[in-house]
Amino acid sequence: MFEDEEPDEFEAIRSTPIYLKGMEICTLALEIADVIESSLEKQSSEDSQMFGSGMVNMLRENAFIIPAKIAGAHVPLYDLKMENAALIRKAARELQATTSGIRMIMPDTDTDYLQLLRDHIEEFRVIFAEWVKTFDPFEYIIDRWGLFNPPGVNYDDPDPDRDILFDKD
DSSP states (O other): OOGGGOOHHHHHHHTSHHHHHHHHHHHHHHHHHHHHHHHHHHOOOHHHHHHHHHHHHHHHHHHHHHHHHHHHTOSSOHHHHHHHHHHHHHHHHHHHHHHHHHHHHOTTSOOHHHHHHHHHHHHHHHHHHHHHTTOOTTSOOOOTTSSSOOTTOOTTSOOTTTTSOOOOO
């Protein structure tokens, strides 16, 4: 019903290599979370279940962040693109870290699927780095927090748009 009403712009985003790879990672991570969750139910240790439950939640949260922030980064402004890119990178790195944590709490379980997720994240990293190189640093507003300004632009620089003289007549 609603898919027919999506604008062409969103369809264009959904067909980009970075979005497609982000969705692959999301789908894989969610499937892994389901497998781990069912394995944890069979474990007797409350500590393993508690830590495992937290890690399953982290897998799911970070999996959803990646494609959502990719879609959110399809704006013209450099600082917003960079902010979304930083959140994507953080989510991907946390997915990798979570796979290590899962291996630690489930040492006797075959976890080859975790390496598969790590392999997909590595493939994503290359696509991501190429995607970030396409960001136009000249299409920006000043980030007054100072984190995502293009090179040579400082948080306390005067706003070039405010310096335009306005003639009321």
